[in-house]
Amino acid sequence: MKLSVLDRSRTRTGVGHAEALRETVEFARSVEALGYHRFWVSEHHGVPGVAGSAPTVLAAAVAGATTRIRVGTGGVMLPNHRPLVVAEQFGVLDALFPGRIDMGLGRSVGFTQPVRRALGQSDATDFDAQLDELLSYFTDTARVRAYPAVGRHVPAFVLATGAGAGVAAAHGLPLVIGAFRGEEAMLEAISTYRSTFRPSSWSSSPYVVVSTAVAVADTTEDAWRLLVPEAWSMAYSRTHGEFPALRAPEEILAAEMRPRERQYFEESLRGQLYGTPTEVRKAVEELRARTGADELLVTTSTFDRTALLASYRHLATLFPAHP
Template sequence: MTRLSILDLAPIPSGGTAGDALRNTVDLARRAEDAGYHRYWLAEHHLTPGVASSAPAVLIGAVAAATRRIRVGSGAVQLGHQTPLTVVEQFGTLDALYPGRIDLGIGRSGQRARELRDAPPEPAAPATARRVKGLLIPPPFSFTPAITQAPIFALALALLQQPGAQSPDFAEQVDDIVAFLSGTYRSDEGHEAHAQPGEGADLELWVLGSSGGQSAQVAAERGLPFAANYHVSPATVLEAVDAYRDAFKPSQAYPAPHVMVSADVLVAPTDEEARRVGEPYGLWVRSIRTGAGAMKYPSPEEASAHEWTEDDRALVADRLDTRFAGTPEKVVEGLRVLKEATGADELLVTTIAHDHADRVRSQDLLAQAWADAGL
């Protein structure tokens, strides 16, 4: 049976606070464990009004303390903003406290953000979609100056590093993390350094990526598991998993490629209820893609008051069209298609709704339907 796991951003609902969101995360994690989910991962986002998951290592500790068996991890630590040593020390501490339960998911978001800021505008994507083994692959989303040149975008890059600091190459950072964990780190001058806690930690190390670029290559060449983002970049998910598998080199831990694929889901007893609860999703995605940062998640009533333009709809179409929303049977069938089209070994689902009760219900309904389907 394919494992099903959770990715949580600790979304802040309109009218709520960061404290509300974080308490909801801890509660949702407890319920995820009871429902049989395999992992509970926390995202990393900064300077966003509607997301409270800015310090995943801290939040992982709170979730691990509140649960007993479920694996807890990051999806993903942004290596462009931290050093390998600090990451290994943080997650080594978590492993020392909760041995055998901690995942370290890493990504190159910090480096990628700088590349987007400094690159010329991307050409408009062709307005065609396709289906591969039944899975919708929309046109690629083109990052525009409205996003990459937004003040909040530049400010985040400035505030997350010391003045003048430069992030090393992602591959070098991953190699340093592996070396600190294994106790084999040597500086360029040949000096040893040992992370404590961290050295010898029983962590699962994952690389997350949205394309067939460096993240997929780094994971493959080091024999690490790879998590591909259908929910963030649905247009490039097949490119990502194919590149990873093509370049994979067996390791002691992973003699064969191991892929997890993410998806946005919302499950409700009826399609009509899923449409009602899910109506704010497009407005929330719009807030991200206009460069304002994720807004506090609106209520269905607040979302219904928004007057949509054609440009608005085009801006969020790929994310709306690839969200699996509806009855348990409908969502399970969508996830089955995603699993078969990508060859995923595991699936990672993320659910956002204004009311915590709707997220809990979605999570519970999906777990039961997935188990009943025997997938």
């Protein structure tokens, strides 16, 4: 099973947005050396704790700093962009870094209503139609030619939010689905995707990428603590309406959480994989057996960047890349 990385360019206490972006680029260089298959960046707007707001720009910086690893987006959110512009951006990326660019596409909308208004979003956005239009620029079947995208094959992936699994199947595209959706919902979506998949020029058979946080450390407790900062940040966002910078787990665990915040904190930790190398190997193999995943997209964020890289190093050792 291929191992890949999604990095959200999270800020940390004492570390601002500019440094978080530079850390993302350096992190990509590190995981490339460990043999990871892809390195994707995300799109968030108006979120204080996340520096990644322009994924194609950041992807260009990552691709320029690396040599082998595939680089892409997880993903570009089509409700925020015109398909022509997205096609042109990925066309430029592929022209500069041929054969290394992925086009991960999603349908999530802005975090708050003011952000959605600033992005010019509409409730009537038709993701299926936007995806059709975007792909047509690469196949040269659109009414307008998108240079330099015309004739280029940039692998496209659909992020499974809402009806995303069905859309991916209908267009014959690989599916990216989060294990955090819940076990039953995830397995149902994967089953629907495989049973309704229509082969296309983009993909001849179903391809499933499962995304989840994975933390590996010398002890189970240390691995769990790696997940605490992001879980707390998610809980805080749901109770306060904004993502804070990541804090050290010691600070979080020493502070008192309100009951609702505690509930969200515990929910955020469910379904994530953590433990010693032996425990994580077993957990990943079980996840692969349940889902039939072709690839694992690791989404771990934490306060301690050194410990984070060590976790990714442990995981790469457990599932080494093959030529």
